[in-house]
Amino acid sequence: MAEILERQAKKPTPEPAAPEPMFDLIELLFFAYRDFIGDADRLLTRYNFGRAHHRVLYFVERRPGLSVAELLDLLKITKQSLSRVLKDLLDQNYIEQRPGLLDRRQRLMYPTARGKALALELAQLQSRRFARALAGLPEGARAQAASFLAAVRDPAAKDASGDAR
Amino acid sequence: MAEILERQAKKPTPEPAAPEPMFDLIELLFFAYRDFIGDADRLLTRYNFGRAHHRVLYFVERRPGLSVAELLDLLKITKQSLSRVLKDLLDQNYIEQRPGLLDRRQRLMYPTARGKALALELAQLQSRRFARALAGLPEGARAQAASFLAAVRDPAAKDASGDAR
DNA sequence: AAAATATGTCAGCTCTATTGACATATTTCA
DNA sequence: TGAAATATGTCAATAGAGCTGACATATTTT
Numbered sequence: 001m002a003e004i005l006e007r008q009a010k011k012p013t014p015e016p017a018a019p020e021p022m023f024d025l026i027e028l029l030f031f032a033y034r035d036f037i038g039d040a041d042r043l044l045t046r047y048n049f050g051r052a053h054h055r056v057l058y059f060v061e062r063r064p065g066l067s068v069a070e071l072l073d074l075l076k077i078t079k080q081s082l083s084r085v086l087k088d089l090l091d092q093n094y095i096e097q098r099p100g101l102l103d104r105r106q107r108l109m110y111p112t113a114r115g116k117a118l119a120l121e122l123a124q125l126q127s128r129r130f131a132r133a134l135a136g137l138p139e140g141a142r143a144q145a146a147s148f149l150a151a152v153r154d155p156a157a158k159d160a161s162g163d164a165r
Numbered sequence: 166m167a168e169i170l171e172r173q174a175k176k177p178t179p180e181p182a183a184p185e186p187m188f189d190l191i192e193l194l195f196f197a198y199r200d201f202i203g204d205a206d207r208l209l210t211r212y213n214f215g216r217a218h219h220r221v222l223y224f225v226e227r228r229p230g231l232s233v234a235e236l237l238d239l240l241k242i243t244k245q246s247l248s249r250v251l252k253d254l255l256d257q258n259y260i261e262q263r264p265g266l267l268d269r270r271q272r273l274m275y276p277t278a279r280g281k282a283l284a285l286e287l288a289q290l291q292s293r294r295f296a297r298a299l300a301g302l303p304e305g306a307r308a309q310a311a312s313f314l315a316a317v318r319d320p321a322a323k324d325a326s327g328d329a330r
Numbered sequence: 331a332a333a334a335t336a337t338g339t340c341a342g343c344t345c346t347a348t349t350g351a352c353a354t355a356t357t358t359c360a
Numbered sequence: 361t362g363a364a365a366t367a368t369g370t371c372a373a374t375a376g377a378g379c380t381g382a383c384a385t386a387t388t389t390t
Contacts, residue, residue, distance in 0.1 A: 018289055019292070019296070021292040022292045022295045022307070023227065025292075025307070026223075026288060026291050026292070027227075028310075028314035031314075031318045032314040032315075033194065035319045038319075062188065076199065120186070123187075124186050127184070127190075129317060130191075131184070133316035137313065137316060141309065141313060142187075144309045145190060145309070145313040146189050146190060147302060148302065148309070148310040148313070149190070149196075149197040151299070151301055152295065152298045153197050153200050154200045
């Protein structure tokens with residue numbers, strides 16, 4: 001008897017019925033990122049650099065004086081992965097390291113003039129893509145896109161991303 | 166005299182003055198994609214699969230009957246890159262191939278029940294992230310995000326992405 | 331003085347992607 | 361019909377970017 005009631009009660013919602021996946025967003029994000037990153041990739045090959053070099057240069061330029069540990073945390077990669085590309089960038093004078101003033105164990109990283117120039121070139125290239133995209137969209141599109149992308153991030157990661165201090 | 170006038174006329178706009186790069190969007194897209202793709206990565210390692218397997222499975226599930234050439238064009242990778250992951254998926258019975266009815270040279274790909282199940286699990290995982298993100302955003306956010314991401318893509322690529330036929 | 335921290339480096343491994351060359355089956359075209 | 365084009369598969373070699381684990385050095389903290 002209890003069984004019947006239970007079964008009846010459950011019927012209307014057999015299982016919490018997983019909602020239809022958002023295939024549109026999954027696919028669009030995949031394509032958008034692939035094309036976005038492709039712009040930079042093409043330019044980087046001319047310098048014999050890869051994506052990893054780009055990311056390091058980008059963050060050092062955006063957050064000059066960054067420590068190695070902070071950069072590792074931002075990129076979420078390991079020290080060993082970083083070391084190869086960082087070495088390239090140091091050797092070829094795109095980035096320079098200076099000991100921390102407060103803690104001399106730290107190697108704080110700064111972009112050189114050369115590094116700044118390349119970082120800017122890459123950022124402008126990617127911005128042109130965004131500018132083209134936004135040109136065909138209504139007024140608040142840039143702010144809306146930023147809100148969406150920020151919300152998609154790991155909630156925890158937001159505090160770690162640096163410049164909010 | 167003409168020189169002076171010219172110089173004066175030019176002063177206000179010295180160079181076309183490249184606009185400030187959109188660092189906000191560059192960074193947000195990087196982080197959003199990294200976290201988004203990370204969800205799937207963690208699940209995939211449990212199956213000994215990588216991102217490449219995921220992409221292939223995803224598109225075969227979404228566009229059953231896809232030919233190898235169409236898949237290569239969608240993913241923008243080479244035949245050789247595809248072959249290894251495709252072999253894994255075929256061997257482990259996530260995907261099956263059937264000769265094309267019209268053109269028997271083609272190997273049209275279809276997901277198996279097993280493949281469908283994994284593809285769905287992955288899509289639901291990534292959709293949960295989007296759902297969480299959209300929960301905190303105003304009404305039209307999903308449509309706006311989709312418009313933005315679509316506009317960021319290579320304009321040329323849009324026709325090639327398949328399902329609009 | 332001991333412990334913890336910041337960084338660097340060595341060795342070895344995986345996954346994803348690349349290019350180039352070549353083979354086979356099938357379809358299309360002159 | 362015979363040649364050319366197409367769809368696919370496969371072999372070999374290579375690169376880029378990431379990983380783990382182990383260990384060394386300098387510096388700071390306790």
